Amino acid sequence: MIIELPSQYERIEGKNDFARVREGVLELKGNYDFEKIMIEMAYLLKGKNRCHYCRNSVPEDKITIDHLYPLDFGGVTITNNLEPACHSCNSKKSNMNQFEFNIWRTINSKEEQKSFYHKTIAKKRARKMNPKKKKGFDLPKKWVTYRNLSAIKKITKAENRKSERFKKMLMFARKYHKLPRPLIISSNYILLDGKIAYSVAKVLHFEEVPVIILENVVVLR
Ligand SMILES: [Zn+2]
Structure with a gap:
C-alpha cells in the first residue's frame, strides 16, 4: 500500500541516521524510530489542534493520536491509520474503529451505547480468536x-x-x-x-x- 507522506520531511538523528521524504518516498537509514516518525507525520498532515471526531479545537498539548483501526485488533501505526483526537473522543472510541464509533455516536441512550459497544467488540474478539479466520484483524x-x-x-x-x-x-x-x-x-x-x-x-x-x-x-x- 501507499501511505500518506508530507511533501517535505527531514529528521537527522546522527551522522548516518536519517529519515527524509524525497520525491514522494520516505527514505530511512540507520537508527530510526518508525512509530515516532509516523506520529510526527500524521500531525504534520492532519494538524495538531482539532479533533477528527467532534471537530472541536484542542490545545496542542492536549491533543492525542487515535488509531482509526484500533491497536488491539491489529491496528497499525502508519499515517493512514492515525488521526488527531481529543482525549474524550479517543477514550470513548476505545476499541471501536471509526465506522463503529460513528454509529455509536448517533445512539441516544447510554444503555444502548453500552450494549452496542459490547456486541461490536465481542464480534471482533471472536474473529480475532478464531484460528480458522486467517485475517482476524479489524483492518481493510x-x-x-x-x-x-x-x-x-x-x-x-x-x-x-x-x-x-x-x-x-x-x-x-x-x-x-x-x-x-x-x-x-x-x-x-x-x-x-x-x-x-x-x-x-x-x-x-x-x-x-x-x-x-x-x-x-x-x-x-
Ligand atoms: Zn473529540
Whole structure:
C-alpha cells in the first residue's frame, strides 16, 4: 500500500541516521524510530489542534493520536491509520474503529451505547480468536497480504524474549496459530514495525506471516 507522506520531511538523528521524504518516498537509514516518525507525520498532515471526531479545537498539548483501526485488533501505526483526537473522543472510541464509533455516536441512550459497544467488540474478539479466520484483524483487507517469513529482513537488535509483551503474544500465537497483528515492512522487505510479532513467528516456525508492505518507504543500507 501507499501511505500518506508530507511533501517535505527531514529528521537527522546522527551522522548516518536519517529519515527524509524525497520525491514522494520516505527514505530511512540507520537508527530510526518508525512509530515516532509516523506520529510526527500524521500531525504534520492532519494538524495538531482539532479533533477528527467532534471537530472541536484542542490545545496542542492536549491533543492525542487515535488509531482509526484500533491497536488491539491489529491496528497499525502508519499515517493512514492515525488521526488527531481529543482525549474524550479517543477514550470513548476505545476499541471501536471509526465506522463503529460513528454509529455509536448517533445512539441516544447510554444503555444502548453500552450494549452496542459490547456486541461490536465481542464480534471482533471472536474473529480475532478464531484460528480458522486467517485475517482476524479489524483492518481493510487490501492492506494486508502474506509473505514468507524468510523473505523479511530484520536489521534492528533482537527482541527481549523475557518481556511481558513477548510472552503474551507468544501465548496468543501458540493458541490460535496466527499472529495478532501484521508486520509492517518497507518496499525492500525490511521490518519497520512489529518486532515482537516477528520474533514470535520465528520462535514458532511460522512459514507465512501477515504483512503490510509500504510501497513508498525504503530502507537504505
Ligand atoms: Zn473529540
